[in-house]
Amino acid sequence: MKGKRTLYEIYWEILTFCRVPRTFTSVIHRCSLNSKIGQEHIGFLLSKGYLRNFEEEGRSLYLTTERAGVFLDAFKEMYLELYNKGPEFKL
Amino acid sequence: MEKETLQRFSGEVMSLYALIVINIVGAGLAMSFGVATGVNNIFPMIADMRIQPLQAALTGLGLLGFGFAISWLVSSAKVFSDFDDLRDEFKKRRGKTNDEEMTQLIVQNMAFYRDNRPTIDRLMLGSRAAGLFFLLSAAVGVFNLLTNAPAGPLGLLTAVIGALICIAIGAVGLYCPSFFERYTRTWEQRLNDSVEAEKKLNRILEG
Numbered sequence: 149m150k151g152k153r154t155l156y157e158i159y160w161e162i163l164t165f166c167r168v169p170r171t172f173t174s175v176i177h178r179c180s181l182n183s184k185i186g187q188e189h190i191g192f193l194l195s196k197g198y199l200r201n202f203e204e205e206g207r208s209l210y211l212t213t214e215r216a217g218v219f220l221d222a223f224k225e226m227y228l229e230l231y232n233k234g235p236e237f238k239l
Numbered sequence: 240m241e242k243e244t245l246q247r248f249s250g251e252v253m254s255l256y257a258l259i260v261i262n263i264v265g266a267g268l269a270m271s272f273g274v275a276t277g278v279n280n281i282f283p284m285i286a287d288m289r290i291q292p293l294q295a296a297l298t299g300l301g302l303l304g305f306g307f308a309i310s311w312l313v314s315s316a317k318v319f320s321d322f323d324d325l326r327d328e329f330k331k332r333r334g335k336t337n338d339e340e341m342t343q344l345i346v347q348n349m350a351f352y353r354d355n356r357p358t359i360d361r362l363m364l365g366s367r368a369a370g371l372f373f374l375l376s377a378a379v380g381v382f383n384l385l386t387n388a389p390a391g392p393l394g395l396l397t398a399v400i401g402a403l404i405c406i407a408i409g410a411v412g413l414y415c416p417s418f419f420e421r422y423t424r425t426w427e428q429r430l431n432d433s434v435e436a437e438k439k440l441n442r443i444l445e446g
Contacts, residue, residue: 151321151350154433156440160346164339196444219443224342226436228244230429231345236247237425239254239418 158189160223163198163216169209244341245333251425252329258418259322262315262366265411269308269369272404276301276376293383300379304372311365311412317358325351349433352426359423363416370412377405 153161161179170178176186190210193199198216202209212220280294280301325347332340380402389398 151347152353153346153350154437156437156444157346157349159444160342164343219440222443223436223440224338226439227342227345227433228338230432230436231341232244232247234428234432235425237251237254237422239257 155189156223159193159198160220162189162193163212163220166199166210166212169202169204169211171207171209175210242336244345245336248329248341248344249333252326255322255422256326258415258422259315259319261411262362262415263312263319265366265408265415266308266312266315266369268404269373269408269412270305270312272373272408273301273303273305273308273369276401276405277305293379293387297376297379297383300372300376304369304376307365307369307372311362311369314358314362314365318355318362321351321355349426349430352430356423359419363419366412366415368412370409370414372409373405373412374409377402377409380405 158179158181162175165175165178172186172190175181175190176183179186181189190199193216194201194210196215198213198219199210200213202211277298278301280298284290284294284298328347329344332344380398384395384398384402389395
Protein backbone atom coordinates (compact mmCIF):
# COMPACT_ATOMS: atom_id res chain seq x y z
CA MET A 149 0.00 0.00 0.00
CA LYS A 150 1.24 3.46 -0.89
CA GLY A 151 0.54 6.83 0.67
CA LYS A 152 0.85 8.52 4.02
CA ARG A 153 -0.08 6.12 6.79
CA THR A 154 0.09 6.38 10.53
CA LEU A 155 2.34 4.11 12.57
CA TYR A 156 -0.66 2.09 13.72
CA GLU A 157 -1.87 1.62 10.15
CA ILE A 158 1.58 0.30 9.17
CA TYR A 159 1.63 -2.06 12.17
CA TRP A 160 -1.83 -3.30 11.24
CA GLU A 161 -0.74 -3.87 7.67
CA ILE A 162 2.39 -5.79 8.67
CA LEU A 163 0.44 -7.94 11.12
CA THR A 164 -2.38 -8.79 8.71
CA PHE A 165 0.14 -9.58 5.97
CA CYS A 166 2.11 -11.86 8.29
CA ARG A 167 -0.88 -14.04 9.13
CA VAL A 168 0.97 -16.51 6.94
CA PRO A 169 4.78 -16.74 7.21
CA ARG A 170 6.55 -13.99 5.25
CA THR A 171 10.11 -13.02 4.51
CA PHE A 172 11.45 -9.60 5.47
CA THR A 173 11.71 -8.62 1.80
CA SER A 174 8.09 -9.49 1.06
CA VAL A 175 6.92 -7.50 4.13
CA ILE A 176 8.75 -4.33 3.19
CA HIS A 177 7.73 -4.70 -0.44
CA ARG A 178 4.05 -5.20 0.38
CA CYS A 179 3.96 -2.40 2.95
CA SER A 180 6.03 0.00 0.80
CA LEU A 181 8.67 0.51 3.48
CA ASN A 182 12.37 1.04 3.12
CA SER A 183 14.68 -1.50 4.69
CA LYS A 184 15.64 0.66 7.71
CA ILE A 185 12.09 1.66 8.62
CA GLY A 186 10.86 -1.88 7.98
CA GLN A 187 13.50 -3.20 10.38
CA GLU A 188 12.41 -0.73 13.05
CA HIS A 189 8.71 -1.60 12.76
CA ILE A 190 9.29 -5.34 12.66
CA GLY A 191 11.69 -5.02 15.60
CA PHE A 192 9.03 -3.19 17.58
CA LEU A 193 6.36 -5.79 16.80
CA LEU A 194 8.78 -8.59 17.73
CA SER A 195 9.53 -6.87 21.04
CA LYS A 196 5.80 -6.68 21.80
CA GLY A 197 5.37 -10.35 21.01
CA TYR A 198 2.98 -9.57 18.14
CA LEU A 199 5.33 -11.15 15.60
CA ARG A 200 7.60 -14.12 15.90
CA ASN A 201 10.62 -14.94 13.82
CA PHE A 202 11.63 -18.47 12.83
CA GLU A 203 13.79 -20.26 10.29
CA GLU A 204 12.38 -22.57 7.66
CA GLU A 205 14.36 -24.14 4.86
CA GLY A 206 17.14 -21.67 5.47
CA ARG A 207 14.81 -18.68 5.24
CA SER A 208 14.01 -16.27 8.04
CA LEU A 209 10.23 -15.84 8.29
CA TYR A 210 7.86 -13.68 10.31
CA LEU A 211 4.48 -14.78 11.59
CA THR A 212 1.80 -12.89 13.50
CA THR A 213 1.16 -14.32 16.95
CA GLU A 214 -2.15 -14.78 18.74
CA ARG A 215 -1.16 -11.96 21.06
CA ALA A 216 -1.58 -9.49 18.18
CA GLY A 217 -5.27 -10.39 18.00
CA VAL A 218 -6.22 -7.73 20.57
CA PHE A 219 -4.56 -5.00 18.51
CA LEU A 220 -5.88 -6.27 15.19
CA ASP A 221 -9.47 -6.61 16.45
CA ALA A 222 -9.43 -3.18 18.12
CA PHE A 223 -7.98 -1.56 15.00
CA LYS A 224 -10.58 -3.13 12.72
CA GLU A 225 -13.45 -2.23 15.02
CA MET A 226 -12.33 1.40 15.42
CA TYR A 227 -11.70 2.01 11.74
CA LEU A 228 -14.99 0.47 10.65
CA GLU A 229 -16.76 2.56 13.25
CA LEU A 230 -15.11 5.84 12.33
CA TYR A 231 -15.87 5.21 8.67
CA ASN A 232 -19.50 4.32 9.22
CA LYS A 233 -20.52 6.76 11.92
CA GLY A 234 -19.86 10.07 10.14
CA PRO A 235 -21.80 11.63 7.28
CA GLU A 236 -21.47 9.94 3.91
CA PHE A 237 -20.00 11.79 0.94
CA LYS A 238 -22.42 11.93 -1.99
CA LEU A 239 -22.81 14.24 -4.96
CA MET B 240 -21.96 -4.22 8.97
CA GLU B 241 -19.78 -5.29 5.99
CA LYS B 242 -22.64 -4.85 3.52
CA GLU B 243 -23.44 -1.41 4.89
CA THR B 244 -19.77 -0.39 4.72
CA LEU B 245 -19.48 -1.77 1.20
CA GLN B 246 -22.55 0.15 0.04
CA ARG B 247 -21.23 3.34 1.57
CA PHE B 248 -17.87 2.72 0.00
CA SER B 249 -19.36 2.04 -3.38
CA GLY B 250 -21.42 5.25 -3.25
CA GLU B 251 -18.44 7.36 -2.19
CA VAL B 252 -16.16 5.88 -4.85
CA MET B 253 -18.74 6.53 -7.58
CA SER B 254 -19.39 10.08 -6.37
CA LEU B 255 -15.74 11.03 -6.20
CA TYR B 256 -15.06 9.43 -9.57
CA ALA B 257 -17.91 11.41 -11.18
CA LEU B 258 -16.69 14.60 -9.52
CA ILE B 259 -13.12 14.17 -10.77
CA VAL B 260 -14.33 13.38 -14.30
CA ILE B 261 -16.56 16.50 -14.28
CA ASN B 262 -13.52 18.53 -13.24
CA ILE B 263 -11.32 17.08 -15.97
CA VAL B 264 -13.98 17.80 -18.60
CA GLY B 265 -14.54 21.30 -17.20
CA ALA B 266 -10.81 22.03 -17.11
CA GLY B 267 -10.37 20.71 -20.68
CA LEU B 268 -13.23 22.87 -21.94
CA ALA B 269 -11.89 25.87 -20.05
CA MET B 270 -8.43 25.39 -21.58
CA SER B 271 -9.71 25.12 -25.14
CA PHE B 272 -12.10 28.00 -24.72
CA GLY B 273 -9.40 30.13 -23.13
CA VAL B 274 -7.15 29.58 -26.15
CA ALA B 275 -10.03 30.19 -28.58
CA THR B 276 -10.97 33.45 -26.82
CA GLY B 277 -7.38 34.66 -26.78
CA VAL B 278 -6.68 33.76 -30.39
CA ASN B 279 -10.00 35.09 -31.74
CA ASN B 280 -9.38 38.44 -30.14
CA ILE B 281 -5.70 38.82 -30.77
CA PHE B 282 -5.80 38.14 -34.54
CA PRO B 283 -8.11 41.03 -35.45
CA MET B 284 -5.82 43.38 -33.50
CA ILE B 285 -2.78 42.02 -35.32
CA ALA B 286 -4.58 42.37 -38.69
CA ASP B 287 -5.64 45.96 -37.92
CA MET B 288 -2.28 46.76 -36.29
CA ARG B 289 -4.29 48.51 -33.58
CA ILE B 290 -5.01 47.68 -29.95
CA GLN B 291 -8.73 47.63 -29.18
CA PRO B 292 -9.25 47.90 -25.40
CA LEU B 293 -12.14 45.44 -25.32
CA GLN B 294 -10.39 42.86 -27.49
CA ALA B 295 -7.20 43.29 -25.52
CA ALA B 296 -9.15 42.68 -22.30
CA LEU B 297 -10.77 39.56 -23.76
CA THR B 298 -7.39 38.28 -24.98
CA GLY B 299 -5.90 38.79 -21.53
CA LEU B 300 -8.84 37.13 -19.81
CA GLY B 301 -8.80 34.21 -22.23
CA LEU B 302 -5.08 33.60 -21.68
CA LEU B 303 -5.35 33.99 -17.91
CA GLY B 304 -8.31 31.61 -17.91
CA PHE B 305 -6.18 29.20 -19.96
CA GLY B 306 -3.41 29.38 -17.35
CA PHE B 307 -5.77 28.67 -14.46
CA ALA B 308 -7.45 25.93 -16.49
CA ILE B 309 -4.07 24.21 -16.93
CA SER B 310 -3.53 24.28 -13.18
CA TRP B 311 -7.09 22.97 -12.69
CA LEU B 312 -6.50 20.17 -15.24
CA VAL B 313 -3.11 19.13 -13.85
CA SER B 314 -4.48 18.91 -10.29
CA SER B 315 -7.55 16.99 -11.49
CA ALA B 316 -5.37 14.56 -13.46
CA LYS B 317 -3.10 13.98 -10.44
CA VAL B 318 -6.07 13.22 -8.17
CA PHE B 319 -7.58 11.04 -10.89
CA SER B 320 -4.39 9.01 -11.30
CA ASP B 321 -4.13 8.23 -7.57
CA PHE B 322 -7.85 7.67 -7.25
CA ASP B 323 -7.82 5.24 -10.17
CA ASP B 324 -5.43 2.96 -8.25
CA LEU B 325 -7.79 3.08 -5.30
CA ARG B 326 -10.76 2.32 -7.53
CA ASP B 327 -8.95 -0.70 -8.97
CA GLU B 328 -8.29 -1.96 -5.44
CA PHE B 329 -11.94 -1.48 -4.61
CA LYS B 330 -13.02 -3.42 -7.71
CA LYS B 331 -10.63 -6.25 -6.79
CA ARG B 332 -11.94 -6.48 -3.25
CA ARG B 333 -15.62 -5.86 -3.97
CA GLY B 334 -16.41 -9.59 -4.01
CA LYS B 335 -14.71 -10.26 -0.67
CA THR B 336 -16.89 -8.47 1.81
CA ASN B 337 -15.23 -9.27 5.09
CA ASP B 338 -14.26 -6.85 7.83
CA GLU B 339 -10.57 -7.12 7.11
CA GLU B 340 -10.91 -6.26 3.43
CA MET B 341 -13.14 -3.32 4.32
CA THR B 342 -10.62 -2.10 6.89
CA GLN B 343 -7.88 -2.36 4.28
CA LEU B 344 -9.92 -0.19 1.93
CA ILE B 345 -10.57 2.37 4.66
CA VAL B 346 -6.85 2.56 5.46
CA GLN B 347 -6.07 2.98 1.74
CA ASN B 348 -8.68 5.71 1.43
CA MET B 349 -7.24 7.55 4.40
CA ALA B 350 -3.76 7.35 2.87
CA PHE B 351 -5.18 8.61 -0.43
CA TYR B 352 -6.86 11.53 1.32
CA ARG B 353 -3.75 12.46 3.33
CA ASP B 354 -1.64 12.33 0.16
CA ASN B 355 -4.04 14.28 -2.02
CA ARG B 356 -5.31 16.91 0.42
CA PRO B 357 -2.90 19.62 -0.88
CA THR B 358 -3.66 18.71 -4.51
CA ILE B 359 -7.40 18.90 -3.84
CA ASP B 360 -6.84 22.38 -2.36
CA ARG B 361 -4.95 23.41 -5.52
CA LEU B 362 -7.67 21.87 -7.65
CA MET B 363 -10.34 23.90 -5.85
CA LEU B 364 -8.29 27.08 -6.23
CA GLY B 365 -7.63 26.45 -9.94
CA SER B 366 -11.29 25.65 -10.49
CA ARG B 367 -12.49 28.80 -8.70
CA ALA B 368 -9.96 31.03 -10.45
CA ALA B 369 -10.79 29.61 -13.88
CA GLY B 370 -14.51 29.95 -13.09
CA LEU B 371 -14.06 33.55 -12.07
CA PHE B 372 -12.08 34.42 -15.19
CA PHE B 373 -14.65 32.82 -17.44
CA LEU B 374 -17.49 34.70 -15.75
CA LEU B 375 -15.50 37.91 -16.18
CA SER B 376 -14.89 36.98 -19.78
CA ALA B 377 -18.64 36.38 -20.21
CA ALA B 378 -19.36 39.80 -18.68
CA VAL B 379 -16.93 41.47 -21.07
CA GLY B 380 -18.46 39.52 -23.96
CA VAL B 381 -21.99 40.57 -22.99
CA PHE B 382 -20.86 44.17 -22.59
CA ASN B 383 -19.26 43.96 -26.03
CA LEU B 384 -22.46 42.50 -27.43
CA LEU B 385 -24.58 45.31 -25.99
CA THR B 386 -22.31 48.18 -26.96
CA ASN B 387 -20.88 46.92 -30.20
CA ALA B 388 -23.07 44.09 -31.51
CA PRO B 389 -21.58 42.19 -34.47
CA ALA B 390 -23.25 42.75 -37.81
CA GLY B 391 -25.32 39.87 -39.20
CA PRO B 392 -27.16 37.05 -37.47
CA LEU B 393 -24.22 34.62 -37.63
CA GLY B 394 -21.86 37.00 -35.85
CA LEU B 395 -24.51 37.76 -33.25
CA LEU B 396 -25.27 34.08 -32.71
CA THR B 397 -21.57 33.22 -32.33
CA ALA B 398 -21.09 36.00 -29.79
CA VAL B 399 -24.15 34.90 -27.78
CA ILE B 400 -23.05 31.24 -27.81
CA GLY B 401 -19.54 32.30 -26.78
CA ALA B 402 -20.88 34.26 -23.82
CA LEU B 403 -23.16 31.37 -22.81
CA ILE B 404 -20.24 28.88 -22.90
CA CYS B 405 -18.21 31.25 -20.74
CA ILE B 406 -21.06 31.47 -18.25
CA ALA B 407 -21.45 27.67 -18.20
CA ILE B 408 -17.70 27.03 -17.66
CA GLY B 409 -17.59 29.81 -15.08
CA ALA B 410 -20.52 28.31 -13.18
CA VAL B 411 -19.00 24.80 -13.24
CA GLY B 412 -15.65 26.21 -12.11
CA LEU B 413 -17.17 28.09 -9.22
CA TYR B 414 -19.63 25.41 -8.16
CA CYS B 415 -17.43 22.25 -8.31
CA PRO B 416 -15.24 23.17 -5.30
CA SER B 417 -18.30 23.05 -3.05
CA PHE B 418 -18.55 19.29 -3.74
CA PHE B 419 -14.88 18.86 -2.93
CA GLU B 420 -15.43 20.81 0.26
CA ARG B 421 -18.13 18.31 1.18
CA TYR B 422 -15.68 15.50 0.44
CA THR B 423 -12.88 17.04 2.51
CA ARG B 424 -15.29 17.73 5.41
CA THR B 425 -16.29 14.07 5.45
CA TRP B 426 -12.66 12.88 5.49
CA GLU B 427 -11.43 15.52 7.93
CA GLN B 428 -14.07 14.27 10.34
CA ARG B 429 -12.80 10.71 9.90
CA LEU B 430 -9.19 11.80 10.38
CA ASN B 431 -10.14 13.64 13.56
CA ASP B 432 -11.90 10.54 14.83
CA SER B 433 -8.85 8.46 13.97
CA VAL B 434 -6.77 10.53 16.43
CA GLU B 435 -8.95 9.21 19.25
CA ALA B 436 -8.66 5.70 17.85
CA GLU B 437 -4.87 6.06 17.78
CA LYS B 438 -4.80 6.94 21.47
CA LYS B 439 -6.71 3.76 22.25
CA LEU B 440 -4.43 1.71 20.00
CA ASN B 441 -1.41 3.21 21.69
CA ARG B 442 -2.78 2.11 25.08
CA ILE B 443 -3.19 -1.41 23.74
CA LEU B 444 0.35 -1.43 22.38
CA GLU B 445 1.74 -0.17 25.67
CA GLY B 446 -0.50 -2.42 27.73
